[in-house]
């Protein structure tokens with residue numbers, strides 16, 4: 310098991326975390342989760358572009374060019390002889406320095422990335438998942454994929470304790486996204502989702518969902534829907550690099566479409582399947 314740290318590869322058991330690491334002390338860093346199918350990256354450019362956008366937004370200077378980043382990420386798969394379905398977790402923190410909220414000077418960012426097998430979640434994609442709604446108590450800059458995930462963790466734990474797969478988040482009743490995925494409502498043949506503003510993560514799979522809708526002439530409407538709209542939904546689904554496109558069949562104990570995944574969700578899932586091959 311090789312872990313990429315900066316430009317070096319170390320064995321998992323030899324990984325050492327520096328003292329006073331800003332990722333640990335402040336959550337002062339950013340990350341990506343990238344899907345791998347049969348040993349090949351999926352949507353790698355979208356993830357790398359978003360990583361650099363997140364870094365710029367929080368003024369972290371990534372010590373490599375994008376070109377170097379691609380080659381390190383490729384080497385991570387090669388060194389670990391990955392030919393399966395997997396995920397790569399990559400994080401970059403501002404670095405290690407004596408603890409002070411203000412940025413340290415003369416500190417370089419710490420990069421760390423590993424790959425892990427992740428079989429596709431075929432059963433939940435077929436059957437759909439239950440969800441609950443939860444208030445979105447996160448900050449205003451959720452477009453940054455930051456390591457500060459405590460509100461997401463709390464929401465997901467509440468969902469998990471309720472026997473649910475995801476928490477659908479809302480700000481004053483307006484649905485933003487889920488704790489670790491984007492969410493969509495289907496009504497009268499149209500797909501509605503929160504606009505890609507600063508208060509949601511601009512999901513790489515979300516970009517694909519938009520593209521698939523365009524190709525299928527399904528109107529993709531970037532208009533936030535509300536908690537009370539859910540009861541009139543024909544379908545509901547979510548998307549992420551790990552859950553792909555997954556139907557939502559229950560919200561707060563109420564069935565969506567009598568508990569069955571709907572036709573538009575199925576179309577988007579089929580398009581994803583073709584694209585990810």
Ligand code: PDD
Nearest residue numbers: 342488489490491510512513514549550
């Ligand atoms: N989460 N919204 C949030 C809050 C997320 O954390 C994620 C991804 C998404 C979907 O983004 P994408 O389509 O690029 O995966 C939306 C990853 C999978 C995670 O934190 O594990």
